[in-house]
Amino acid sequence: MAMSTLKTPVLNSIAKRCYATKTAALSVKGPEIQTKKLPNNTLVVAAPSYPTKIGRISVTFLAGSRYEDPENAGISNLIRSNAGLSTSSSTTFAILRNLGHLGANYYVSSDRETITYTIEAHKDNLIEGLKYYIESISQQTFRPWELTDNQNRVEYNLSFTPPELRALDFAHKAAYRDTLGNSVILPKYNIKKLGSEHLLYYVKKNFTTDNAIISSIGVDLDTLARVSEDLNLPKSQDRNVAKAKYYGGDVRKAKDLNTTYLAVLGEGIKYGDSQSAAFAVLEYLLGKGSSVKWNNGQGVLEQSILKAGVSGNFAVSAINLNYSDSGVLGFVLAYSGKDSSKALNAAVQSLKSPTITDAEVARAKKQLLYSLVSTSENGSQFLQHITYQASVSGNVLPLEKLVSAVEKVSVEDVKKAASKVASSKLSLGGYGDVASTAYLDSL
Structure with missing residues (x-):
């Protein structure tokens, strides 16, 4: 049924001109993106002029499930689930309390390629919150008793894994077998098997300068460079990264x-x-x-x-x-x-x-x-x-x-x-x- 407004003769003539059948090219200009390779080989990416009052920073490591071995399957998922625990400088309570008082959001995500730590807060409060954010990335301790206390929450989160995600995970296993076929879902048998030493070793091996990408919205490159300095990540170790091969x-x-x-x-x-x-x-x-x-x-x-x-x-x-x-x-x-x-x-x-x-x-x-x-x-x-x-x-x-x-x-x-x-x-x-x-x- 035609729009009632187009039944009016005057508006109908306007519509013929405005709603032309030939579509012009879409004219759009996105936010300016700045990139820079730091002397320590960390890549920083920023959109400082993005129109927002909220500053957002992500620190990403090439440490997703594709880099896991059969013995530590699901460890990247477990590291994500245990983010925000006590560091060598601050307790879990201190991290939660101080970031909460600043009105900051802090969350971690992981996939087949990466593990990403993200903080977002009002620009006036973001810098103050970086202390705890940086500590929770580069000074993780994975204390055994905290890992044990957190097991119930890990199991609870796993129980809510969407079934469509499990099907997609199986399809990747069929497609690649290993590398990109490694599951992004932590297997139940490794929840208690993977302990503090396993997590610390995986972080030490993969959370390095060459494997790090620091990105931001509403924050300039100089701030990201200082974040990289404060992270004080170790230099990359040699690691054999197998290329993904598709099988079906x-x-x-x-x-x-x-x-x-x-x-x-x-x-x-x-x-x-x-x-x-x-x-x-x-x-x-x-x-x-x-x-x-x-x-x-x-x-x-x-x-x-x-x-x-x-x-x-x-x-x-x-x-x-x-x-x-x-x-x-x-x-x-x-x-x-x-x-x-x-x-x-x-x-x-x-x-x-x-x-x-x-x-x-x-x-x-x-x-x-x-x-x-x-x-x-x-x-x-x-x-x-x-x-x-x-x-x-x-x-x-x-x-x-x-x-x-x-x-x-x-x-x-x-x-x-x-x-x-x-x-x-x-x-x-x-x-x-x-x-x-x-x-x-x-x-």
Whole structure:
């Protein structure tokens, strides 16, 4: 139904001029990004002119799960869970009390590549809070009795791990076996096995100057350089970092759940590859959910499942993950019904040969551009964005270059990206009610 305002003759004539069918190039200029390699080989990245009253600083180490050994599986997750405990200079109570009185937020995240410590506070209070923030990174002691006291909370957090994350974790295991296939989830058998000495050794080995990236929003490079000096990190030790190799396969775990969670991945590209923009557009073409709340998504994945006439409820979203030396593209599917194979087959066939038209590519590019601009306007998300870029590529591209790269993507570029995924061996991770789920080689 037409908008009622457009029924007015005068407004209708204005609309014909304003809502032109030909879309002009998106004119956008993001915050200025400054980067610098310090004499100690630590990379610092800052957006000092970002319009915010909140200062945010992240210290990131290349110490994620891919650097773990089978003996210490999950140790990066455990280090994250035990962040903020007593240091050699301050107790846990002192850290919590002083940061709390400053109105500061302090949190730690970890993934397959990195462990990141982040503090955010009003700019007037941020500098005062850095003392405790820096101590909690470079002076960790992991006292055995504190680790024991914290075990219940670690187990509690693990029990709330989203099932879709477990499915995606299994898919990575099938895809890479080791390196990027190492689980980001701490296995239960290592909660009590990994003690103070294991954590201290892992930190000493990986929390070094060459493996550190210090990034910020609303804080200048000089402040980050002083943070690096106060951290006083040791020089890097020699460590053998194996390159990720994609294999493909099938890993699943049955659980007493009413829903089947499936992740299917094909081989993608590393971050910074010349096809990065095309793969990003392909992700949105496959579908990231609905733009209208409680409605069906416009992506070709969801549309293909709907056309297959499945009887159960489902949710599906494409996923494109770019790492420092490899990448994956595929989807995560949740299905509540007796037979998930029908929905899985429809989604897999759509992943192998998606409908790529001018209209679909144009829609995907607009949604991707919105996501990029929206991220740049959220301080926390933008900090994560530039931190990840710096961590996996050693460089940060300004927003306008990212936007320009997306606008230049053609239909042929997207078809080439889709062809690369289709030609690779797929990987499946399953969790939940997977007893009747078909294996990939039977689809």
